[in-house]
Amino acid sequence: MKGRLLAACIGLKLTGLLIVWGAHMPLLGWTVFFLCGGGLAVAHLVIPQWQGVCDVVTAFDSGQQPAVWLTIDDGPDPEDTPRLLELLAKHQARATFFLIGERAAHYPELVQQIRDAGHELGCHTYSHPRFSFWRMGPRAAAAEIDRALPFLEATRGEVTLFRPAVGIKNLWLNGILKARKLHCVAWTIRSGDGLGRDPQAIIRHVANRARPGAIILMHEGPEVAGNVRLAAIAGVLESLSAQGYAFILPTEDQFRFAPVKFTTTPTSTKELLCN
Numbered sequence: 001m002k003g004r005l006l007a008a009c010i011g012l013k014l015t016g017l018l019i020v021w022g023a024h025m026p027l028l029g030w031t032v033f034f035l036c037g038g039g040l041a042v043a044h045l046v047i048p049q050w051q052g053v054c055d056v057v058t059a060f061d062s063g064q065q066p067a068v069w070l071t072i073d074d075g076p077d078p079e080d081t082p083r084l085l086e087l088l089a090k091h092q093a094r095a096t097f098f099l100i101g102e103r104a105a106h107y108p109e110l111v112q113q114i115r116d117a118g119h120e121l122g123c124h125t126y127s128h129p130r131f132s133f134w135r136m137g138p139r140a141a142a143a144e145i146d147r148a149l150p151f152l153e154a155t156r157g158e159v160t161l162f163r164p165a166v167g168i169k170n171l172w173l174n175g176i177l178k179a180r181k182l183h184c185v186a187w188t189i190r191s192g193d194g195l196g197r198d199p200q201a202i203i204r205h206v207a208n209r210a211r212p213g214a215i216i217l218m219h220e221g222p223e224v225a226g227n228v229r230l231a232a233i234a235g236v237l238e239s240l241s242a243q244g245y246a247f248i249l250p251t252e253d254q255f256r257f258a259p260v261k262f263t264t265t266p267t268s269t270k271e272l273l274c275n
């Protein structure tokens with residue numbers, strides 16, 4: 001947990017105690033102590049957009065280049081990954097694949113193909129524990145990362161990026177990631193492909209929000225609806241390429257951590273290049 005959030009939680013708990021013992025209002029005091037103090041910490045764990053628990057990359061500095069960072073979660077997948085690699089090659093696009101360790105263990109040849117095609121591998125936990133990660137103790141949370149990493153590093157490439165399942169974090173995550181020199185990466189634009197049924201709506205959603213330096217979150221695999229699988233990513237590649245965007249892998253010095261304030265909201269790359 002970062003210092004600011006810790007201080008806020010302690011402050012709320014002290015306020016609660018003051019209300020109990022100072023103002024003699026036990027019901028209100030204990031409510032502030034437990035619900036506000038504890039609730040604030042829990043909210044930062046389970047709400048993906050709240051980043052008080054650890055340092056989280058939510059955008060990058062693309063300089064004068066109209067570029068976005070495409071990230072694809074939940075692979076590898078024997079049906080989707082090979083076709084995704086073809087699509088990316090067609091658009092000269094590079095992407096980060098946040099792989100689930102358990103799946104990487106089943107499909108090592110796909111993990112190697114992703115690496116060989118020049119894309120980046122990120123750790124997306126071993127078992128994708130979307131409901132339990134937030135309440136895991138330090139050992140269990142660290143094991144979710146340590147069990148996954150060897151299957152990604154077997155491609156003889158460094159792994160420096162981590163994304164928790166569904167963006168839900170853990171109280172011990174900051175220290176765990178720092179000890180392993182991993183960056184926690186979230187997103188600027190959540191495509192909604194994991195829930196949506198209309199690929200065109202997903203493509204429009206991403207295209208309308210695209211801006212230089214944005215991180216785009218998309219998915220592969222069987223949890224995405226059949227008609228959305230691949231079609232949404234293919235459409236995003238088409239649409240943003242037509243707008244002049246490049247799909248790049250930013251370096252660490254380009255990372256921007258939450259909270260990020262975009263100073264411009266260009267509606268097109270032409271507008272950006274005019275500025």
Ligand SMILES: [Zn+2]
Pocket residue numbers: 073074124128164165166
């Ligand atoms: Zn996921």
